[in-house]
Amino acid sequence: MTQILIIGASRGIGLELVRQHRESGDTVVATARDEESLTRLRALGATAIKLDVSDVVSIAGLAWQLDGFQFDRVMYVAGVYGPRTLGLQPPSVVDFDAVMHTNVLGPMRVLPQLMDALAPDARIGIVSSRMGSLTLRANSAGWVYRASKAAVNSVMKDIALSLDGRALCVSLHPGWVKTDMGGQEADIDVQTSAACLRRVLDGLKAGDNGAFLNYDGSPLPW
Numbered sequence: 001m002t003q004i005l006i007i008g009a010s011r012g013i014g015l016e017l018v019r020q021h022r023e024s025g026d027t028v029v030a031t032a033r034d035e036e037s038l039t040r041l042r043a044l045g046a047t048a049i050k051l052d053v054s055d056v057v058s059i060a061g062l063a064w065q066l067d068g069f070q071f072d073r074v075m076y077v078a079g080v081y082g083p084r085t086l087g088l089q090p091p092s093v094v095d096f097d098a099v100m101h102t103n104v105l106g107p108m109r110v111l112p113q114l115m116d117a118l119a120p121d122a123r124i125g126i127v128s129s130r131m132g133s134l135t136l137r138a139n140s141a142g143w144v145y146r147a148s149k150a151a152v153n154s155v156m157k158d159i160a161l162s163l164d165g166r167a168l169c170v171s172l173h174p175g176w177v178k179t180d181m182g183g184q185e186a187d188i189d190v191q192t193s194a195a196c197l198r199r200v201l202d203g204l205k206a207g208d209n210g211a212f213l214n215y216d217g218s219p220l221p222w
């Protein structure tokens with residue numbers, strides 16, 4: 001049976017991925033930070049693990065809780081946008097750290113713990129954003145978030161290299177999605193985004209390792 005790990009599944013894209021994978025009959029392990037969300041994940045039939053990706057103590061307890069699993073798919077979804085700046089407003093240290101610790105340091109601490117919990121031919125998707133693309137950039141809105149997603153693309157590449165053919169790792173842009181982060185004026189609903197992200201991971205070929213991909217599977221420029 002296919003085993004799936006979703007990091008950051010309390011709401012939005014992560015929660016929808018849990019719903020869809022459970023509907024497909026997959027074994028799902030999913031993380032959240034609060035008891036209400038953990039209960040909701042258990043009600044969906046997932047194994048729920050309490051994890052705050054910005055908390056080193058919380059992360060330290062992850063590996064043993066995953067003992068015995070061999071994940072076919074891992075999705076790192078947890079993310080925060082941070083200050084909704086439009087220009088070059090310097091962020092506070094608190095805001096900068098909150099974004100970077102969740103979006104960049106989190107994957108750097110969480111994903112290395114999973115290397116022994118990957119099934120052969122596993123696929124790791126890190127939910128990044130086209131806002132991290134330097135080539136596609138047309139304005140500086142949300143520049144802390146943009147910097148974090150550019151940085152996590154670098155993290156993804158290092159993980160892809162270190163996997164050395166054992167598994168595939170990619171960065172994924174989920175679309176502009178109607179969630180708490182994306183807002184209700186966004187382009188696509190969460191069901192469409194999650195379904196597309198699943199399809200992209202399923203369709204990966206060896207040559208895609210280390211790629212930055214849109215939710216329709218097309219490559220995005222760095």
Ligand SMILES: NC(=O)c1ccc[n+]([C@@H]2O[C@H](COP(=O)([O-])OP(=O)(O)OC[C@H]3O[C@@H](n4cnc5c(N)ncnc54)[C@H](OP(=O)(O)O)[C@@H]3O)[C@@H](O)[C@H]2O)c1
Nearest residue numbers: 010011012013052053054078079129176177179180181182
């Ligand atoms: N929506 C979009 O249009 C869009 C576009 C491009 C990229 N993305 C990316 O897609 C991913 C999911 O976004 P979304 O739209 O689903 O956003 P969302 O509805 O705001 O959900 C964010 C998720 O991240 C979790 N999270 C935040 N900080 C965390 C932490 N320290 N530890 C563990 N979990 C944490 C949240 O958990 P809590 O409930 O505990 O806060 C929540 O489950 C993010 O990485 C985001 O950057 C979204």
